[in-house]
Amino acid sequence: MTASQPGGTAVDAEEYPILVEQIDGVQVITLNRPRARNAINLATAEAIAAALEELDSRVDLVAGVITGAGGTFCSGMDLKGFLNGERPSLPGRGFAGIVEEPPAKPMIAAIEGYALAGGFEIALSCDLIVAASDAKFGLPEVKRGLVAGAGGLMRLPRRAPYHLAMQWALTGGFISAEDAYRAALVNELTDPGGALEAALAIAKEIAGNGPLAVKATKQIIVESVDWTLDEQFVRQRELSEPVRGSEDAKEGARAFTEKRAPRWQGR
Template structure:
């Protein structure tokens, strides 16, 4: 992996950290390629259940590296988007651990994650209009699905930012932590998820991801083959057996 991105495994969790504090963790091509490679590893490995997207240096991400943009660098990946996740997130769950500012593409990275844990002094925003740009990495598509549409509209048109407390109140942020505690909070949340069956976790995310784009009946039809595969899995048998025997389950991911 590139030095601009640090990847480490913590039990069944892959922690992927942007490491460009001198550039407020702005995303250039190198960062996009490195994060894309990391989430591909996350999806490919049976011993990994989910990922955490974090950063170093006290700022989550200031978005696209404007210096790289002005130099003609394409910081997004074809078919995958900014950081390789805004257009095509991983199949397994991803938690954002947000410290400081999550602005523009940085906010869009958080929105591409399934869950957000944020420090109480974090702030979110899509201020692209202030630079004559448009939030094209999913911000305008995902924000009104995560918070009230009128609030999303105001943030997008004014470029104003949203406090972590308000983001939590509106449902964008799942959990708040003290300043400096977002990664620890994200790992604690990850631990509550990895205690569950890994196949069930992945399929649950897959069904939820498409739920708002379908009618309830379409959802039942679409989920049927996924549910049947889960019912036929070794993990489903192990879960029921462990419950009956009053012991922790031993998941195999099969």
């Protein structure tokens, strides 16, 4: 079996820690260590970071999806590597090459099976989560005398009700996909095996929109959390006005009046 790595080079899929595909403006990253339940080692973190750099640098890619091979998403850090002194964290990007610096473009997590510890924290660093109905989430670090240090404790209370987030983090127990959906942590539930297809459908819908507008929209939503009331519209204009004056904005208006699909150029 062959696939591609960041940059488009063909590789033996079984020897590369992630697989990368580009489908209709969407980059799909598949964690490819199923025998290790897609645990993250240093090589995987470096590969994810390279893929995200490619996603952000390519005009033809508008959104991303991250998923796992073999029926599970990710079990967290590779403990064998950890015991050998390996830390799957990169300067500036953090654990798995994503949790401290997610891509500037929208990223969707497609969850089958387990998303635990660092695997859950990868999902929480994404903008949307699609999960199979039998998926399980969790931050079990406290059960091992550890602290979930890859963003989960900061992001979870912003994604789910405070008291639920506190219970889940302090007990370290499993969170069912149904409970996560009811708490609005998960955008969409699917039948088992259907998470990637559903995530791709959302990502393709995003990718059909103006790429500059999509990127700026995500940036405003993410950054406005820290804006004061007085600076909100000033900061928003700094990001929205360049898009309003872009060639893509003119193309969007032309396409609407001419009743055709727009041809985005990313400028």
